[in-house]
């Protein structure tokens with residue numbers, strides 16, 4: 001199964017969600033591959049692999065310079081979790097794939113062979129509409145869409161959902177939208193509560209019941225090179241545990257519905 005944490009808007013909690021979902025799924029006994037698609041290597045750093053690491057990264061796979069299995073490494077301290085690291089070189093991936101035919105297919109060519117030996121692949125998507133981020137919904141089966149509960153995020157969610165529907169209505173096969181995930185929710189602020197209500201009313205069952213609260217521990221964990229849930233049993237860590245359960249239930253329910261059709 002290939003899952004992607006996806007939203008073209010930056011800073012909405014994609015990397016945090018990808019790392020902690022992948023960790024929790026591994027802790028539940030699934031063999032999990034976390035794939036970092038970002039030049040700033042946020043999810044790699046969060047599991048202890050930094051920019052000075054010299055191993056093969058997703059960049060070499062996209063350029064066909066290494067075999068996909070060469071870039072898979074086990075994550076220390078977390079049994080069942082594996083990583084394909086990001087790379088600063090991804091900043092130039094658009095130019096590097098300039099002469100490749102159908103560059104948006106390269107990601108699928110690298111990841112599909114790896115997916116067959118894993119229970120779950122979790123893609124940490126880059127922000128914006130780049131060749132790499134556009135490759136994600138065509139490869140993944142399920143999308144988790146994190147969003148901050150603030151006004152501009154609300155506007156950008158509406159734009160994203162319209163764009164996603166239009167694209168899906170075309171000939172592209174697109175991942176199923178498993179759910180919108182409210183992140184960094186600050187329950188002290190009335191404006192936040194109002195935005196959460198608007199998002200829930202407009203999207204109904206499309207929004208995960210679980211919300212990720214604003215939690216200072218989240219930004220501390222990466223500096224220790226371990227995911228939040230190993231660093232602290234804080235509010236957000238507990239919420240990510242619940243999210244993994246809710247997501248698996250949603251995916252299972254969808255599987256039953258599509259089999260019954």
Ligand SMILES: Nc1ncnc2c1ncn2[C@@H]1O[C@H](COP(=O)(O)OP(=O)(O)O)[C@@H](O)[C@H]1O
Nearest residue numbers: 010011012013014015016184213214215218219
């Ligand atoms: N629940 C949370 N509480 C507090 N800070 C958070 C939370 N989730 C994410 N952050 C912080 O917000 C910033 C953006 O999150 P990140 O996961 O990197 O988003 P994205 O990958 O979408 O750009 C990071 O500094 C991260 O530590």
Ligand SMILES: [Mg+2]
Nearest residue numbers: 014015038042
């Ligand atoms: Mg990120």
